[in-house]
Amino acid sequence: MYRFPLVVLCSSALLLSGCASQNPYDQQASGSNRTASYGGLGALAGAAAGALINHDNRGKGALIGAAVAGAAAAGYGYYADRQEQELRRSMEGTGVEVQRQGDVIQLIMPGNITFATDSAQIASSFYQPLNNLANSFRQYQQNSIEIVGHTDSTGSHSYNMGLSQRRAQSVADYLLAQGVDPERISIRGVGPDQPVASNATADGRAQNRRVEVTLRPLPGAQ
Template identity: 60%
Template sequence: MKQSKTLIAGAACLALLAGCTTNPYTGEQEAGKAGVYGGIGAVTGAVIGAATSSKKDRTKGALIGAAVGGAAGGGYGYYVDTQEAKLRQTLVGTGVQVQRNGDNLKLIMPGNITFASNSSDISSGFYQTLNSLVLVFKEFDKNGVAIVGYTDSTGSQQLNQNLSNQRAQSVASYLVANGVPSSRISSYGAGPSNPIASNDTADGRALNRRVEINLTPLPGAQ
């Protein structure tokens, strides 16, 4: 019995180490949400694996249980960890911000790189960034892609609403035309609502003129 407890404890320690996952894009050890869940799953799997194995195979059973439990426990959290790292790597130097909130990711694309003033035609310099996003969205296909257009407060409410709608639709249409399934994509304009800076300055208005892409789990993905 003492030996069995020692074997289970050893496997559990290995399982906890397994919970600190290595991100394949950064090479760094991660002990975030996915790591914690993976560690818990691995410990549980180790205990069950050892308990349900014969005495001779108890160590092997514990290690197998740890591996299986860790992978299952990491789940969607690890998926988002990996996607976030790929996006940050892909978007370095583009001016696009990547924000993380739990299992949701947000890409903030300021107006100075997306559209000319009062236009819904995608700026020529923005196509390369969008092409990079297309590749990531195809690789990571468990997210819905919600595109939201925003404007500053200059001009009428109706003008801004229409412009923000058209800009969001322009991005959505480009993604679909390049192979991202339309079933994953939604788009709408929010006009001047939800400003992220003051509309009293030119710099603030430039920040408010933006497109955001929200990546959220598709039904059944978590």
């Protein structure tokens, strides 16, 4: 009567510690904590299911159920950990910033490396980061790729909307030419409508002129 809860708790603890210790990217705190959480919750559910299925040996059933469900539940979190680590490595020194929030990975590409002023033609300094992105996107294929162009507030709103759209399209076209699946890519231009700094200063305008690439899990990948 009292052995089943003890086994469930023990197996869940083992799965939690296993996820944390076996993930080679556990230095990335946000991703690793999420992986461990997924694995732990999956382990609890799997342990209960396994114990119910294995009527003859509830303890053994709970351990098996915890192991199977915990590994499956940790899948996308571990996948995103690996992709984030690879992106951080490949973008080091390029000026591209990599951010992570839960399942979402975002790359922020500042205007000083992407496009010349008032141009949608890719700058020479932007080719290497884009090549690295294309390599990553071909290797990791379980997320969608949203490309958003931004401008500062100089000039008319309608002109900036068009410019930001053309810049996002230029990035998408380059990635497509490198073999990235077109079904995964979407683009938007938001002009000056989502500033991250004040347009009253040159430095603020430079921060606002940017391209953001956001990666989200495809349906069924989580």
